[in-house]
Amino acid sequence: MAIVLINGQEVEIGDDERLNGIQVAARVGVEVPHYCWHPGLSVVASCRMCLVETGKRDADSGEISMLPKLVPGCQTPARDGTVFVTDSEKVRQARAMVEEDLLIRHPVDCPICDKAGECHLQDYHFEHGRSERRADIKPFHSRRRELGDTVALFVDRCVMCTRCVRFTREVSGDAELMVVHRGAHEEIDVFPGFPLENKLSGNVVDLCPVGALGDLDFLYSQRVWFMKQHASVCAGCSTGCSIQVEENQDRIHRLKPRENPHINQWWMCDEGRYGWKYVHDNARCLAPRQKIEGVLQPLDWSDAPAALHAALTGEAGENSNSKNSPPKNSNSKKRRLAAVLSPFLTVEEAYLLATYIRQYDENAVLALGRIPQAGADESFPNGFTIRAEKCPNRRGVEMLLSALTGDVLSWESFLEQAAETPFDAVWISGGYPPADGNDAASKEEESLAPELLAGLASSTLIVQDLFASALWRQADIQLPGAAFVERSGSFVNAGNRLQSFEWAIRPPAGVMTEGQLYWRLLDRDGLYNARRVLEDVAREHIAFAAATSEIPATGVDLLLNQLV
Amino acid sequence: MQATDPDIRWVEPPKLGLGERMYLPLFLQGLTTTTKHLVSAKVTVSYPDQEPEINNPLIYRGVHRLNRDEQGRVKCVACFLCATACPAHCIDILGVESPWEDREKYPESFTIDELRCIFCGMCEQACPVDAIELTSLYNLTGRSREEMIFDKEKLLSVYDATKDKEPMKSAQLPPVTTPSATTSTATSTSPTEGGA
Structure with missing residues (x-):
């Protein structure tokens, strides 16, 4: 056990921990200011803001000998007996001098x-x-130039910490950014004709300790102090990056990565970062509708439970006598039901929907929804991966399905099964972002082709989605769904890590979140409580046993603690 | 606090003399004040027949105006500091990139709900570029609520209407001593601009 002294205070660090002065000081709540150092990047010790006094305590005599000069805390490893002094007059003066120097030309x-x-x-x-x-x-006023489609550089605001340069060299690996000129004329720039356009480019804005790099998407849209931060999980792909949603009055202004050493470290990709626009799209489905005699009629949310009950039991027309009371599976002939659990549903919502459908038919077929795919997995030098699977919770729904039914029925085999023997009623959940002409769009066209959906034509179709699709237009009951930032629940990412999150914004008027709807359909009291549902899931299914206790901010690995 | 608390210091009321007990001197003193006001010049103004005179427009807090810069453009840089300082939340700004070369950001729209405003003057204090100012226009009336929501054009027109009578307040402040190139920077004691 190594003991480090911070301002006279003894700090114990592990033998195999490789920490620098800034990190050890942070352990005891002492902040050492720094610009150029970032835990995810290499050390250059160029900003000189973290200068501290350092020395060594002799192990035998306990005598402390200090170095005469100040050294950068970021570059000084903490070993047994290392002494750091961060609050002396000498250190204070050094910091004031660095600050003054940086502000001379700011x-x-x-x-x-x-x-x-x-x-x-x-x-x-x-x-x-x-x-x-x-x-x-x-x-x-600062000179300004655009480095790429996503980032603007305000040249004179820069303090030359070179975090962005190191990021493009070490993390994204494209090395577009560089330092041009020398001395006081140093500037960040790109080589002519080679703009900053890698898929992680937005991260340099987060890395910038000052206002030199501006996100063109966010630029001037909101002052930062007006926004509220909500911890959330990105739904862009099955990596499931921990993110922070920043909103003001139910309007998202930007997403930022949240530190999570197990998944995304400090980064997130531009696809996820700018991929939230559909949440505020005007084309979103905003009102539930029901097809009565072939014509879509508005359906009130308060009547929805009765209408859904009628659709699932086949008692169309006489919806007044049976007010969404659970199944009476005795009189009529057994009806064959199915539910498609979308990979955009949270674990909790998928569980509630499965429970609801199984109330009506304990042998109801449960299938996994369509998996949107785009391109191939893309990895970066530091291990960050953008997955081809453009949905957040495939693993969660799969694990739930195999726990409930023993195996996982894919969307394609479900459609085949439906074509062979049509179901009486099918509930298809969605949450898919709009197809925007990329790979995923053509895939969707294929998977929703009329000949494939023919098997569903004869069944009563309940479709829940964000945007109108071929399925949506075919539905007998259309239910608008919520986007990922409007839901509460848990996603399980491709690495079997379960992360819980709460809603960040309220859904637009007319939309009820999936969780709240299923909660109401199951006649539970009060408001939808994702944590209570997850506790049920964890108690009932061993695959989710690790989620029994409170979920930490960085999530839990479901496979790590598994008993079987 | 208990009456026995040692921190309490008990004092005796001063003894009244004969004159004080008769109340006559104090009575005369009060009557003198009344008489003085009876014969002195009147200060009451019978508004609206007569317009009151604003003694010091610099500190009067009336209708807002948005100042223009030397080129006649809105001076505001859309920093939202007035909206942040505003305790009544009556300022609504939409800041966008400016169409001009020398300016980075400007307000595309700038509205003040004059009905919501409590005329505290904090917006004026918060403004880093002296763009928003309170004029000495006090007779603020309108026929509808909508009319009382002042947009950017209206606020600029208030400036146009009042700029001759009330020049921009920043111009009235004591001139900032700009240290010439020859004076050493170390000895210069100009007001700080460094509060980054």
Whole structure:
């Protein structure tokens, strides 16, 4: 066990831990300011903001000998007996000097800078800088140029920490960014004709400690202090990156990655980062409808349970006498029901829907919904992967299905089965983002082709989705669904890691979230409570046993704790 | 707090003399004040027949205006600091990239709900570019609620209407001593702009 001294306080660190001064200080709540150091990137020690006093305590005599000069905390490894002093007058003066130097040529255009409010230069200056400016350079406006389609560079705001340069070299691997010129004329730039256009480019904006890199998508859309942050999980692909949804008054303004060492570390891809626009699309389905004598009529949510009951039991027309009371499977002939659990449903919602359908027919066929695919898996040098499977919860629904039915019935085999012997009623859940002309779109056209859906023509079709599709138009009852940021529940990613999240924004008027609808259909009390459902799932199915206790922010690995 | 608390210091009321017990001197003193006001010049203004005079327009808090810069464009840079400072949440701004070369951001729309406004003047204090100011226009009336929601054009027109009578307040402030190139930076004591 190695013991490190931080400002006279002893900190124990593990023998196999390789930490630097900043990290050890953070363990005891001592913040060492830094610009260029980032846990996910290599160390360059160029900003000099983390300068600390360091020394060594002799193991035998206990005598401490300090180095005469200040050293960067980010570059100094913490070993047994290492001493760090971060609050001496010498350190304070060094920080004030670095701050002053950085601000000499900084355009103090904070009022129009998008970073204002979450800017390290602002925060550190407030904490460590001088109270007045000695230079006679007036505030000015920064030069600006676009580095690519996603990122704008405000040249003069840059503090030359080179985090973005190192990111494109070490993480995304395309090395588009570089430093041009020397000394005080140093600038970040791209080579002419080779813009910043890798699939992780948005991360350089998060990495930038100041306002030098601006996200063109987010630029000027909202001041950061107006937004509320919600921990969530990206639904873009089956990697399931931990993200932070930033919204104001139920309108998303941006998504940011949330640190999760098991999944995405500090990064997320541009596809996920900018892939939330469909949530606020005007084309979203916003009202439930029911086909009465071949014509779609508006259906009120309060009448929906009765209408669904009638559709599932086949008692069309006489919907008043049986008010969504659970099954009375005695009188009429057995009806053959099926439910398709979409890979966009959370584990909880899939479980509730399966439970609801099985109330009417304990042998109801449960199938996995269509898996949208686009291209191939794409990996980056540091191991970050963008999956071809463009849905967040395939593993979760699969595990639930194999727990409930013993095997997993795919969408294609389900359609074949339906073509052979038609079902009486089918509930198809969705949540698919709109097809936008890429691979996934053509795949959807294929999978929703009329000849394939022919098997469903004779059954009563209940379709729940975000956007109108061939299936949606064929449905007898159309139920608008919620987008991932509007749901609460858990997704299981491709690596079997279950992450729980709460809703970040409320769904648009007219939409009831899947969870709340199923909760109501099952006649449960109060509001939908995802945590309670997950506890039920974990108790009943051993595959989810690891989810019994509270889910940490970074999720739990479902396979790691499994007993069988 | 108990009456026995040692922190409490008990004091005796001062003893009244004969004159104080008769109340006559105090009575005369009060009557003198009344008489003085009876004969002195009147301060009441019979508005609306007579317009009151604003003594110091610099500190009067009336209708807002949006100032223009030297080229006649809106001075506001859409930083949202006024909207952030506003305790009544009556300012609504839509900031976008500006169409001009020398400016980065400007308000595409800027509305103030004058009915919601409590005329506290915090927007004026918060503004880093002296774009929003409160004028000395006090007779703010309208026939509908919609009419009282002032948009950017209306706020700029308030500036056009008042700029001659009330020049921009920033111009009235003591001039900032701009250190010339020859004076050393170390000894210069100009007001700070560094509060990043």
